[in-house]
Amino acid sequence: RGVIVTIDGVAASGKSSVSGGVASALGIPYVSSGLLYRAATLLALEAGLDLHQTADLEAAVLQELARHTLVLEPLAAGNRVWEGQREITERLHSTRIDKGVSIIAVMPRVRAWVDDQLRALPxxxxxxxxDMGTAVFPEASAKFYLTASPRIRAERRAKERPEDIPAIEAALTRRDELDRAQIAPAPDALVIDTGPLDLQGVIDLILSKLAL
Ligand code: C5P
Incomplete structure (x- = not known):
């Protein structure tokens, strides 16, 4: 099996941009696991499931996952997600999905479904x-964990969402709380505070550690 580098971190810590930059510098693809949780959430919402009211929501979500074929295409230039012939990538970064995804992501059988898809990738x-460095690829060759204060993350995310910075900050903090079970860094991960660094600074730091 080839090299696996894991980059975990809290919501809006810059994981996708950093992973994309590191992957293209290495000439290999990157894999955004969050997109699969987002895609499962989109299917649930499109099926009309009420994420707060549905009795046995997990079974209902599993049924949607069984009825549709979701495929993650891990391109170096940006991951894409397909539902059959329909590309759904653009729909996965809405505020509605941001709000619902943590409810779906705590479900053990949804996590098992995501993990199976990821482990099947070459x-x-x-x-x-x-949880790439902890649960999914504990054997990874190098592990990183990105953090930044909620305010800095909200300021960055404000460029991609219509809400104002305090509303985004509140939503991010809430998502961190809901994701608490899966956001502990691996004991062997290098924790990087991205606050004082720009995107290229984080990428260069990771590449310098990989070169050692
Ligand atoms: O990384 P991103 O913000 O796209 O992830 C969306 C959501 O998917 C997270 O808030 C979390 O609930 C879930 N997730 C997860 N485990 C992962 C990746 C994402 O639980 N490895």
């Missing part, structure tokens, strides 16, 4: 998410 790649 290495080498950079894997990005919350």
């Amino acid at each position: 290495a080498p790649f950079v894997a990005e998410g919350r």
Whole structure:
């Protein structure tokens, strides 16, 4: 099996951009695990499931996952997600999905479904998410964990969402709380505070550690 580098971290810590940059410098793809959780959430919402009211929501979500074929295409230039012949990537970064995804992501059988898809991908790649270095690829060759203060993350994310910075900050903090179970860094991960660094600074730091 080829090299696997894991880059985990809290919501809006810059994981996708950093992973994309590291992967293209290495000439390998990156894999955004969050997109699969987002895609499962989109299917649930499109099926009309009420994420707060549905009795046995997990079974209903599993049924949607069984009825549709979701495929993650881990391109170096940006991951894409397909539902059959329909590309759904653009729909996965809405505020509605941001709000619902943590409810779906705590479900053990949804996590098992995501993990199976990820482990079936051919290495080498950079894997990005919350638990890549802990649960999914504990054997990875190098592990990183990105953090930044909620305010800095909200300021960055404000460029991609219509809400104002305090609303985004509140939503990010809430998502961190809901994701708490899966956001502990691996004991052997290098934790990087991205606050004082720009995107290229984080990429260069990771590449310098990989070169050692
Ligand atoms: O990374 P991204 O913000 O796209 O992830 C969306 C959501 O998917 C997270 O808030 C979390 O609930 C879930 N997730 C997860 N485990 C991962 C990646 C994402 O639980 N490895």
